[in-house]
Amino acid sequence: MGIQQIEVYPVTLAYREPFRIAPGASTESHNVIVKMVTDYGVYGWGEASPSERVTGETAETVIKAVDKIAPKLIGMFPLRIEQIVEVMDKLVAGNPSAKAAIDIALHDVFGKTARKELHRVLGGYRTEVLTDVTLSIKTPREMAKDAVKAVKRGFKALKVKVGVNPQEDVERVKLIREAVGDDVQIRIDANQGWTPKQAIQALNKMAKYNVQFAEQPVPAEDLKGLIEVKRNSPIPVMADESVHSPEDAIRLVKAEAVDLINIKLMKSGGIHKARKIAAIAEAAGIPCMIGCMGESEIGIAAGAHLAAAVRNIQYADLDSDLLLKDKLVKRGGTKVKKSMRVFPKIYGLGIRELDTAKLGKPLKTYKQ
Ligand SMILES: [Mg+2]
Numbered sequence: 001m002g003i004q005q006i007e008v009y010p011v012t013l014a015y016r017e018p019f020r021i022a023p024g025a026s027t028e029s030h031n032v033i034v035k036m037v038t039d040y041g042v043y044g045w046g047e048a049s050p051s052e053r054v055t056g057e058t059a060e061t062v063i064k065a066v067d068k069i070a071p072k073l074i075g076m077f078p079l080r081i082e083q084i085v086e087v088m089d090k091l092v093a094g095n096p097s098a099k100a101a102i103d104i105a106l107h108d109v110f111g112k113t114a115r116k117e118l119h120r121v122l123g124g125y126r127t128e129v130l131t132d133v134t135l136s137i138k139t140p141r142e143m144a145k146d147a148v149k150a151v152k153r154g155f156k157a158l159k160v161k162v163g164v165n166p167q168e169d170v171e172r173v174k175l176i177r178e179a180v181g182d183d184v185q186i187r188i189d190a191n192q193g194w195t196p197k198q199a200i201q202a203l204n205k206m207a208k209y210n211v212q213f214a215e216q217p218v219p220a221e222d223l224k225g226l227i228e229v230k231r232n233s234p235i236p237v238m239a240d241e242s243v244h245s246p247e248d249a250i251r252l253v254k255a256e257a258v259d260l261i262n263i264k265l266m267k268s269g270g271i272h273k274a275r276k277i278a279a280i281a282e283a284a285g286i287p288c289m290i291g292c293m294g295e296s297e298i299g300i301a302a303g304a305h306l307a308a309a310v311r312n313i314q315y316a317d318l319d320s321d322l323l324l325k326d327k328l329v330k331r332g333g334t335k336v337k338k339s340m341r342v343f344p345k346i347y348g349l350g351i352r353e354l355d356t357a358k359l360g361k362p363l364k365t366y367k368q
Contacts, residue, residue, distance in 0.1 A: 003078050005037040006070040006102075007362035010059050013296055013326040020137040022163030022193030023053055029294030029324060030059040032098075033359060034066065036105035038078055042112045045351050046105030047299040048097040049266055049320070054241055054293070057097050063363065065098035070366040073102070078109045085272050096244060096269040097293070103270020104302040104349070111305075111348030118302075118348055122271070122309035129307045129341040131316040132157035132187065134323065135176070137164060144175035147184075156339040157185035159317050163193020163217075166202040177209040187315075189215035192241055196225035200232045207234040213260055213315075216240040226257045238262050240291065245269070246276040253284040261286055263313070264303075266293045271306050282312035289315035297321045297333035301349040304334045304341040316341065330355050 011031050018025045034046040048066075050057035068091050076084060084106060088099050111118035119127075133155045135146050147158055160176055162169035169190070177186060188211055194202065199217035206214075213236040218225040220241035230237045238260035243249050244267040252258050261281050268274040274290070281288050290307045292300060300321045307313045318341060321333070332352030334341045344350045 001038065001040050001077055002075045003036060003073050004039040005365060005367040006073065007035040007037070008063060008066055008070070008364040009033040009035070009359050009362050010063065011296070011328065011359065013294070013324045013328070015323055016325045017136070019323055021161045021189070022137070022191040026294065029320070031294065031296060032059050032062045032066070032101055033298065033328070034101040034105045035362070036078065036102070036109055038109060042109055044105040044108030044112065044348060045298050045354070046101040046103065046108065047295055047302075048101035049293040049295040049299055050097040051266065051293045055094070055096050055244065055267060057095060061095065062098040062101065065092045065095040066101065067364065068092050069098070069102060074366060074368050078106055079113060081106050081110070081272050085269070088269075097266040099269035100265045103272055104265065104299065107271050107302065108348040108351070115347050117343055117346070117350060118305035119308035119343065122275070122306060123311070124309060125311045126308050127343070129304050129316045129318070130157060130339055131318045131336060131341050132159040132185065133319045134159040134317065135161060137161045140168060140171040140175045143172050144179040147176040147180050151180050151184055154338040155184075157187065160186060160188045161191065162188050163190030166194060166198045169202055170205045173206045173209045173211060182210065185212050186210065187212045187215065189240070190217045192216050192219045194218055196222070196228045199229045203229070203233040203235045211235045213238045215262055216242065223252075223255055223257055227255060230256075230258055236260055238289065240264070243267070243277065246273055246280055249277045249280045253280060253286065259286065260289065262289045262291045262317070264291045264293060265299065265306075266295070271302060274306055275310065278310050278312045287314040288312055289317055291317040292320045294324070295320050296324060297327065297329035298349065298351060301334050301351060305343070305349060307341075308343070326358065328354055328358050
């Protein structure tokens, strides 16, 4: 029983509207889909959604990395995930979203081989996952309108993008809180946009609007700044861009730099290492969130299954498939009902059928 064939499909998926965060705006997501075919009738889907800004990757580098890795995996038993991760790391340094695409496809195969939904074989802690929806940066007034629309659609948690101008950012949170009332969770993400001083001032002003936590207030590499913000913020501080790997998680735990960690499969290299980050954080008393880049329904399903499986992944920001206009999955995937990611009774990731016109023909096929 082994991996027989690996197919690689680059796809371009358009956002519904330009998605703006502190470092810039995107109009489309350039992702790479991987299909992993075994010789025993089971196949799995995986996805890379590379971010040049966060991991230095593009669709082109993902394709290049997979080109190094895929030929070596042909013939390997697909459930030896720990061993395959080791092979990948020896062949190519970094490139976490390329590795995530392979890792996710392996986990889809794992669930399908076990004939269970993936979250049930990964730990099975919960059966649905509360996700927020992200409000892209606009004027405070426009964002308050978007917040009301999101709450009308059923969302119980909002992730508010900030990090542009601290004073205006406080105004964003104020107007949104006033518009949606007290029952909606509000979390913010500055995407490295503030200095430590700006962060401390802004967070102290925002605290009265009941902000659940603040993601990546300062630049990723500014560990000192992160510690300073954490010590002086009334709002819990979450690392995102500062933590990619289990090694990063240990470093921040030792430095007592954050209250929370945002795990993303595209930073960690997939589910296998994401679980290690969650375990390190759990042992340190640090709850985690699972976030996303620009994944379609495939990558989002992977994140949602992991979040359902693992107790310490207490928050989810799994909404990129909703922000994308283009849909890759025709049947299956995780739907959102009243802010909850719910799972179909389909094995593995739960992807039943892809839109073959959107997917196109494989750019590369690796086989024996
Ligand atoms: Mg973030």
